[in-house]
Every structure is written in structure tokens, then in C-alpha cells.
Amino acid sequence: MELDTNLRVTIVNKIRLKLALWFVCTVMLLYSAGGVASLFVFKAMLTRSVDMSLEDLIAEIRPSVQISGENPSLQYWSSTAQVRPTSLLATVQLWDEHKKLIEEYGPEGVRRLEDGSLKIVEGAKKEVVRSKFSRIESKGVLYGYLQLQVSTKPQDDAIKQFALAVLAIAPFVAGGVGGCAYLFSGQAVRPIERTMLLLRRFVADAGHELNTPVATIEACLETIRDPDKLGEMSTDVMNMMERASERMRHLAKDLVTLARIEDPEAELLRVTCDLKEMAETVVSNLLPVAMERNIDLNLEKFPEVKMTAHAESILEIMSNLVENAIKYSEENGKVSISAEQRDHSVLITVTDTGIGIPAESIDMIFDRFYRVDKSRSRDVGGSGLGLSIVKAAVDRHGGQVHVESELGRGTTFRVLLPLHHRQKRSGFA
Ligand SMILES: Nc1ncnc2c1ncn2[C@@H]1O[C@H](COP(=O)(O)OP(=O)(O)OP(=O)(O)O)[C@@H](O)[C@H]1O
Ligand SMILES: [Mg+2]
Incomplete structure (x- = not known):
């Protein structure tokens, strides 16, 4: 048993780890894609802002350009102005109309008249500058060009730092996401774990139920093989074998019925059912069993009610409840089935004056294979699946059982069923 539990824990942990790992991989993939995209956007934004600053500076300096002779000049500006561009580490260049550099202020720039990113390669030194120029014209005559350049190093450094920050945060994101995913996958796996447990228990219980009749048949076969032992016991042996095989047949039938009703994939054919007619059939089928034990079985107030339902399930509900009422009643008891039509539903009631159910067992009687008194219900041939079938059938029809x-003193089962399919659940009033 402990080994079983360990195995279950290992399987569940493996599933949780796998789920967490998949989740971390997916999130990290999205994180990387997001990081790369943000880097591009960040770089484009920085470049755009540098370009705008250069354009502003050109517009600011342009009025200070003087035309002396044929060439433009900034000498007066450089000697008098508070040279603002240098605060931006910008290079200011003046070119004549033949694209020859004639003046340069600020840090040494690239000797090329060009807009965009220009590379400086001087031995080991590699730098990129951002460059913008404007034509110097007066009365339609071109005198030269005013060009501004600024190093992109501060922007490149900012981009590098941004990339490093994205990389540095990555392990924390992965760790955090992994931890959360492992935690939440625990919640997600819980129903699977529960289903696994129920399935194991179900298989074990079903196997256990089969054990007794199989053991009986084996013992009977032993007796049959030994003619000395058989003697006059032959009728008893045959009867025992018949009862054992009847028990197995009953168990097999109940298992199939339960599996079919509980299978959400299985389409249950819904037809118009005459409930009164069905109740009459159930009563007449079980009357011989009731009479054998001198139990008064009655169909009481039962109006003509038609409902859309899976006929076999409705028969299962009625026959299991009436069968139980008879089985768990002492001789001379009273069992009745009645119905009452409500707005959009029908209330079916099965009452007996039998042994009753202890309060502590009420919540468990719908569980598979549960029996209050195992020895007693085994005597009457029960395997404890009847009420599970009732509950499954009622649930499948959107009803409630109480x-x-x-x-x-006795027991009363009340089943409330909507008259038509897909109707909103109605509660007990
Ligand atoms: N009307 C009732 N009166 C007293 N006890 C009941 C009644 N109906 C059900 N029970 C108790 O609930 C248990 C579960 O009922 P259920 O119908 O599921 O199983 P079962 O009757 O033992 O076997 P099966 O229905 O598979 O032949 C019964 O074993 C019995 O102890
Ligand atoms: Mg039963």
C-alpha cells in the first residue's frame, strides 16, 4: 500500500514537473521574443530622439551662418556664442558648395557629408556617429552645407545595459514562473490524482466483490469432483453455484450500467417516458419478491406524467429504490412509490417502513460498493452499486436525489427530475 502511494506520488510529481517545465519553456520563449522586440523598439526610439535633437540644433545654428565671399562661415558664431552643441558632444561642420570641408567645431567628426549612421574606424577604435546635414542657400544660390554629427556611444551603452538587464532578470523570471507553475500544476493535477485514486479503489473493490462468488464456485467444483463428498449434497451445491453465478451476473450488469450512464461521451437516447406506466412495471416485477416476505408493495398517488428521458435510466432509478426498500424491510413491512408533478419537474418518492439508515452512513450510501451492513446486504445479494447507479442516472438528467x-422506522428517497432535457436544475422546495 505504501509502495502504491509512493508510486502515485512519483507519477503525480513527474506530471507536475513536466507541466511546470513546459510552462517555463513557453514563457521564456515569449520572454526572449519580447526582450529582442523591446531592444529593437528601444534602439529605434533612441535613434529617433538623437535625429530630432540634431535637426533642432541645425535649425538653431543655421541663422548664425554668415556668407563671406563665396563660402559660408561660422567663425563669428564660434567666437561669440555659448557653444551649446558641444554640451551634446556634437561636431559642427561647414562644407562649401563643392562638398569640401571648410570649418569644423567640437570633437573630431567623420569627414563625410551624409545623413544617417557613419562608422569611424581608426585602428582599434571603432565608433559610430549619427549625422544630419542641411543645405545653406540664399536667394536660390547654394553656398554649402551645415552638418552636425554626434557619437552614438551613449545610446549604444544604454542599449547594452538594457540587454544586460533583460538577461539578468531572465533567471529570476524562469525561477518565479517555474515555482508558480509547479504550485498551480499541483492544483490542476489534483482532480487527476483523485480520479486515479478512485479508479484504483474501484478496481480493487470490484475484484474483491468477485472473489466471494468465484471462491464459492471453486469450492463447489471441488465437491463435484469428489463423488463421495457430493452424495446427497448435489442439489445444495447446484443451488450455491447458481447463487454465485447470479451474483456475478448482477455485478457485471451493474458495472456495465454504471459505466454507460456515467460515460459523458455515451449518447443516451431520450424518449417520451410514461412515468406511471414505468412505475407499474417496476411494482409488478418486484411484487413476487415483496409477497415472498409479506411486504405490502403499493403504487400510491401517481398522476399521469410524461417526461423526456433515457427510459432505461428512469427504470434503473425506480427499480433500485423499490428493490432496496423491499430488501431493507422486515417481514410485514410497507413499501410505496408515488409521484407529484411540479411546474417543470416531477418528484418521485419511495418510502418504506424498514430498518432505516444510520445518520453517519447517509452521506456514503451513494458511494460505489458502500453497504451499511456488509453481511446483511451480501445475504440479500447486493454489491453496493444500486444507489451509485441511481445517483449517476439522476445527475445525468439534471435532477437531485434526497x-x-x-x-x-423507515426510509424515504425523493428524486426530483426536470420533465424536459437541458432544463435548469430545480431544487427541493
Ligand atoms: N431503503 C433502504 N433502507 C435501509 N438501508 C438502505 C436502503 N437503501 C439503501 N440502503 C443502504 O445503502 C446501501 C447501499 O445501497 P445500494 O443499493 O447501493 O447497494 P445494495 O442494495 O447493497 O446492493 P445492490 O443495489 O448493488 O444490489 C445498502 O447496502 C444499504 O445498507
Ligand atoms: Mg440496492
């Missing part, structure tokens, strides 16, 4: 019981 039980009231008093030990030694």
Missing part, C-alpha cells in the same frame, strides 16, 4: 431515514 434521502431521509430514521433507524428502525
Whole structure:
């Protein structure tokens, strides 16, 4: 059992780890794509802002350009102005109309008249400058060009730092996402874990239920093989074998019925059912069993009610409840089935004056293979699946089942079913 639990924990942990890993991979892939995209956007924004600053500076300096002779000049400006461009580390260049550099102020720039990113390569020194120029014209005559250049090093450094920050945060993002994913996958896996547990328990219970009749048949076969032992016991042996095989047949039928009703994939054919007719069939089928134990089985107030439902499920609900009512009643008891039509639903009631159900067992009677008194219900051939079938069938029809019981006085099962399919659940009033 402990080994089983360990195995289950290992499987569940493996699933959780896998889920967490997949989640981390997906998030990190998105994080990387987001990081690269942000880098490009960041770079484009910085370049755009440098270009705008250069354009502003050109517009600011342009009025200070003097035309002396044939060439433009900034000498007066350089001797008098507070040279603002240098605060931006900009290079100011003046070119004549033949594109020859004639004046340069500020840090040494690239000797090329060109807009855009210009590379400076001087031995090991590699730098990129951003460059903008404007034509110097007067009365339609071209006198030269005013060009401004600025190093992109501060922007490149900012981009590098941004990239480093994205990389440095990555392990924390991965760790955080991984931790959360592992935690939340625990919640996601819980229903699977529960289903696994229920399935194991179900298989174990079903196997256990089969054990007794199989053991009975084996013992009977032993007796049959030994003619000395068989003697006059032959009828008893045959009867025992018949009962054992009947029990297995009953169990197999209940398992198939339950699996079919509970299978959400299985389409249950819904037809118009005459509930009164069905109740009459159930009563007449079980009357011989009731009479055998001198139990008064009655169909009480039961109006003509038609409902759209899976006929087999409705029959299962009625017959299991009436069968239980008879099985768990003492001789001379009373069992009745009645119905009452409400607005859009029908209330079916099965009442008995039987042994009743202890309060602590009420919540468990719908569980598979649960029996209050195992030895007693085994005597009457029950495997504990009847009420599970009832609950599954009621749920499948969007209804509710309710039980009231008093030990030694009797039990009442009430089943509320909507008359038509896909109707909103209605509660017990
Ligand atoms: N009307 C009732 N009165 C007293 N106890 C009941 C009644 N109906 C059900 N029970 C209790 O609930 C248990 C579960 O009922 P359920 O119908 O699921 O199983 P079962 O009758 O033992 O076997 P099966 O229906 O598979 O033949 C029963 O074993 C019994 O102890
Ligand atoms: Mg039963």
C-alpha cells in the first residue's frame, strides 16, 4: 500500500514537473521574443530622439551662418556664442558648395557629408556617429552645407545595459514562473490524482466483490469432483453455484450500467417516458419478491406524467429504490412509490417502513460498493452499486436525489427530475 502511494506520488510529481517545465519553456520563449522586440523598439526610439535633437540644433545654428565671399562661415558664431552643441558632444561642420570641408567645431567628426549612421574606424577604435546635414542657400544660390554629427556611444551603452538587464532578470523570471507553475500544476493535477485514486479503489473493490462468488464456485467444483463428498449434497451445491453465478451476473450488469450512464461521451437516447406506466412495471416485477416476505408493495398517488428521458435510466432509478426498500424491510413491512408533478419537474418518492439508515452512513450510501451492513446486504445479494447507479442516472438528467431515514422506522428517497432535457436544475422546495 505504501509502495502504491509512493508510486502515485512519483507519477503525480513527474506530471507536475513536466507541466511546470513546459510552462517555463513557453514563457521564456515569449520572454526572449519580447526582450529582442523591446531592444529593437528601444534602439529605434533612441535613434529617433538623437535625429530630432540634431535637426533642432541645425535649425538653431543655421541663422548664425554668415556668407563671406563665396563660402559660408561660422567663425563669428564660434567666437561669440555659448557653444551649446558641444554640451551634446556634437561636431559642427561647414562644407562649401563643392562638398569640401571648410570649418569644423567640437570633437573630431567623420569627414563625410551624409545623413544617417557613419562608422569611424581608426585602428582599434571603432565608433559610430549619427549625422544630419542641411543645405545653406540664399536667394536660390547654394553656398554649402551645415552638418552636425554626434557619437552614438551613449545610446549604444544604454542599449547594452538594457540587454544586460533583460538577461539578468531572465533567471529570476524562469525561477518565479517555474515555482508558480509547479504550485498551480499541483492544483490542476489534483482532480487527476483523485480520479486515479478512485479508479484504483474501484478496481480493487470490484475484484474483491468477485472473489466471494468465484471462491464459492471453486469450492463447489471441488465437491463435484469428489463423488463421495457430493452424495446427497448435489442439489445444495447446484443451488450455491447458481447463487454465485447470479451474483456475478448482477455485478457485471451493474458495472456495465454504471459505466454507460456515467460515460459523458455515451449518447443516451431520450424518449417520451410514461412515468406511471414505468412505475407499474417496476411494482409488478418486484411484487413476487415483496409477497415472498409479506411486504405490502403499493403504487400510491401517481398522476399521469410524461417526461423526456433515457427510459432505461428512469427504470434503473425506480427499480433500485423499490428493490432496496423491499430488501431493507422486515417481514410485514410497507413499501410505496408515488409521484407529484411540479411546474417543470416531477418528484418521485419511495418510502418504506424498514430498518432505516444510520445518520453517519447517509452521506456514503451513494458511494460505489458502500453497504451499511456488509453481511446483511451480501445475504440479500447486493454489491453496493444500486444507489451509485441511481445517483449517476439522476445527475445525468439534471435532477437531485434526497434521502431521509430514521433507524428502525423507515426510509424515504425523493428524486426530483426536470420533465424536459437541458432544463435548469430545480431544487427541493
Ligand atoms: N431503503 C433502504 N433502507 C435501509 N438501508 C438502505 C436502503 N437503501 C439503501 N440502503 C443502504 O445503502 C446501501 C447501499 O445501497 P445500494 O443499493 O447501493 O447497494 P445494495 O442494495 O447493497 O446492493 P445492490 O443495489 O448493488 O444490489 C445498502 O447496502 C444499504 O445498507
Ligand atoms: Mg440496492
